[in-house]
Amino acid sequence: MANSTHPETIVLHAGYRSDSATNAVAVPIYQTTSYQFDSTEHASNLFALKELGNIYTRIMNPTTDVLEQRVTAMEGGAAALALASGQAASMTAIQNICHAGDNFVSSTDLYGGTWNLFSNTFKAMGIEVRYVDPADPEGFATATDERTRCYYAETLPNPKLNVFPIKEVAEIGRNLGVPLIMDNTACPVLCRPFDHGAAVIVYSTTKYIGGHGTSIGGLLVDGGNFDWEAAGDRFPMLNQPDPSYHGAVWTEAVKPLGPIAYILKARVTLLRDSGAAMSPFNAFQFIQGLETLPLRMERHCSNADAVAEFLSGHGKVTNVIHPSQQDGETRRRADTYLKGGHGGLVGFELEGGVEAGKRFIDALELFYHVANIGDARSLAIHPASTTHSQLTPEDQLATGVSEGYVRLSIGIEHIDDILADLKQALDAA
Numbered sequence: 001m002a003n004s005t006h007p008e009t010i011v012l013h014a015g016y017r018s019d020s021a022t023n024a025v026a027v028p029i030y031q032t033t034s035y036q037f038d039s040t041e042h043a044s045n046l047f048a049l050k051e052l053g054n055i056y057t058r059i060m061n062p063t064t065d066v067l068e069q070r071v072t073a074m075e076g077g078a079a080a081l082a083l084a085s086g087q088a089a090s091m092t093a094i095q096n097i098c099h100a101g102d103n104f105v106s107s108t109d110l111y112g113g114t115w116n117l118f119s120n121t122f123k124a125m126g127i128e129v130r131y132v133d134p135a136d137p138e139g140f141a142t143a144t145d146e147r148t149r150c151y152y153a154e155t156l157p158n159p160k161l162n163v164f165p166i167k168e169v170a171e172i173g174r175n176l177g178v179p180l181i182m183d184n185t186a187c188p189v190l191c192r193p194f195d196h197g198a199a200v201i202v203y204s205t206t207k208y209i210g211g212h213g214t215s216i217g218g219l220l221v222d223g224g225n226f227d228w229e230a231a232g233d234r235f236p237m238l239n240q241p242d243p244s245y246h247g248a249v250w251t252e253a254v255k256p257l258g259p260i261a262y263i264l265k266a267r268v269t270l271l272r273d274s275g276a277a278m279s280p281f282n283a284f285q286f287i288q289g290l291e292t293l294p295l296r297m298e299r300h301c302s303n304a305d306a307v308a309e310f311l312s313g314h315g316k317v318t319n320v321i322h323p324s325q326q327d328g329e330t331r332r333r334a335d336t337y338l339k340g341g342h343g344g345l346v347g348f349e350l351e352g353g354v355e356a357g358k359r360f361i362d363a364l365e366l367f368y369h370v371a372n373i374g375d376a377r378s379l380a381i382h383p384a385s386t387t388h389s390q391l392t393p394e395d396q397l398a399t400g401v402s403e404g405y406v407r408l409s410i411g412i413e414h415i416d417d418i419l420a421d422l423k424q425a426l427d428a429a
């Protein structure tokens with residue numbers, strides 16, 4: 001069973017059987033800051049990474065470790081690192097390999113918070129983002145130069161919901177020695193980016209993995225499938241002595257441990273310094289969420305398909321955005337990369353534009369009006385006046401947000417109740 005390849009089994013069993021001290025079957029919440037060292041030699045071995053073990057909860061924790069191992073197994077990766085939020089995960093993913101003067105190439109189709117991080121915060125740090133429309137994967141090659149450290153994209157980016165060409169861009173990157181980092185937040189289980197050549201996965205666990213709207217968290221998963229050493233000069237941060245860790249060369253230091261240079265460096269330098277650690281209590285919540293994730297994704301997907309079909313036949317709706325409604329190359333990508341469903345997000349535009357959008361949202365009774373996605377409950381929001389409001393109107397349009405766009409995150413309630421609420425709110429719109 002420990003070697004199962006089925007996500008339904010992995011999320012319940014990988015990385016933990018029972019507690020070594022108490023035999024507890026549920027993963028205990030190790031609510032501790034510190035861990036007693038066995039001896040001075042043990043302590044110095046841990047700090048020197050000669051032995052792996054617990055030092056301090058800002059850097060590692062046994063509860064969090066189970067979450068990291070489970071998600072690693074679910075994705076078929078080498079190791080994972082939990083962080084305080086999805087934002088902390090995307091920030092760490094880039095900063096782990098980019099310094100001032102470096103650049104990275106990102107898809108234009110991004111969550112608004114990630115867009116801000118890349119366009120403003122990284123810019124102020126001297127790290128340049130180069131945006132490319134993923135409709136043409138070759139744009140990634142054209143934007144690459146010798147200071148390009150990675151490519152970045154979302155698998156199922158909301159609001160456009162155009163699935164990203166993972167294999168095509170990963171291959172371009174591998175030929176140039178550039179790793180592809182995929183934010184897979186919107187479609188865990190449905191897509192496994194490492195199967196298509198991605199090198200690193202980013203998650204906001206706040207969404208589907210948590211699944212119950214209780215906790216903010218994030219994760220990075222290292223595929224262990226990218227040869228950082230072979231890419232040589234492109235990754236001085238991994239291939240040259242690191243002054244922040246007594247001259248460790250990360251690709252050398254991990255040789256006895258496995259292909260985990262990227263994630264080990266992120267843990268023992270960036271997480272150590274940023275302090276953006278996930279709390280053990282939140283890790284426990286995410287472990288609970290993970291246990292039912294494959295089952296919930298099935299229901300999110302079947303409900304969302306039904307909602308997309310209902311909306312596409314409604315007279316007040318001018319456009320439905322959902323992979324089930326796409327055709328051509330966009331549809332081919334959805335069918336290639338999403339297995340077992342099209343995800344739980346549905347976008348649509350109303351005949352009456354922004355005012356009709358607001359009336360619709362105000363009339364909802366079952367749906368919550370919130371800034372989240374991936375909750376077991378159905379959620380709705382008007383992005384132009386909320387999540388994407390800090391972007392200029394031009395940047396909003398570039399990320400796919402028109403004035404009248406409404407985003408739905410379809411929950412796991414009975415489909416009849418979801419459709420009834422949408423119907424009555426559309427009547428009021």
Ligand code: PLP
Nearest residue numbers: 085086087111183185204206217
């Ligand atoms: N990535 C995606 C695709 C998201 O939708 C979000 C949040 O909405 C994030 C990252 C950021 O995650 P968090 O809110 O956990 O910081």
